[in-house]
Amino acid sequence: LAAVVGIFLLAYLLGSIPPGYLAGRWLKGIDIREEGSGSTGATNVLRTVGKGPALVVFLLDILKGTGAVMLGAYLYDQLATPLPPLDAPWVGCISGVIALLGHSKPVWLSFRGGKSVATALGVVFGMNWLVALGTFGIFGITLALFRIVSLGSLAGAIGVNALMWATGQPLAYKFFALMSALSIFWRHQANIQRLVAGTEPKIGQPIPQKA
């Protein structure tokens, strides 16, 4: 049991590494959580730091999720005494959810982090790369059509559930997709309000000041 707790702790720590925050600190000397949308995600890095850093943050945030799910399932597989009813997909799912928690609620940053989009995509990459590619495709098409990142993220969060079911993934993966969609929608409340009001900024644009 201690080993399983260790695996999940590792997933949290991995998720809580904050590339977006460090980009702001190191490159511009700012606390990115006080700028733009206040998120430590790649979109806010693009908005407040720059294009190159945003791409690096995006890739690192993905890698954190992929690392958490792959490492979790691998380490669990190495255990001499597996704990039923947990099997590798469920350990991957739980590691993934915990990595999202680490990303959005990092202990280092008084629990204020990102919106769990890129890290969730990374977890899905660790589960099934074709589903992840499809999800990224849905995001990309939505972004190309509307030029609004948050809308793409929300479309991807719905789409990943459809793709998990359409391709007959393990129940644990479907469950992860549902949990991450709920988490993503929850963390995009301010974005959804602006989308409805028609004031959500296009990619790279500043957040409008409230009247």
Ligand code: NKO
């Ligand atoms: O600052 O509030 P903001 O405008 O920044 O940010 C809104 C944005 C927050 O997300 C990010 C992460 C980087 C965006 C790149 C996303 C690429 C892939 C999208 C996959 C879609 C959803 C995945 C669900 C998987 C379970 O939204």
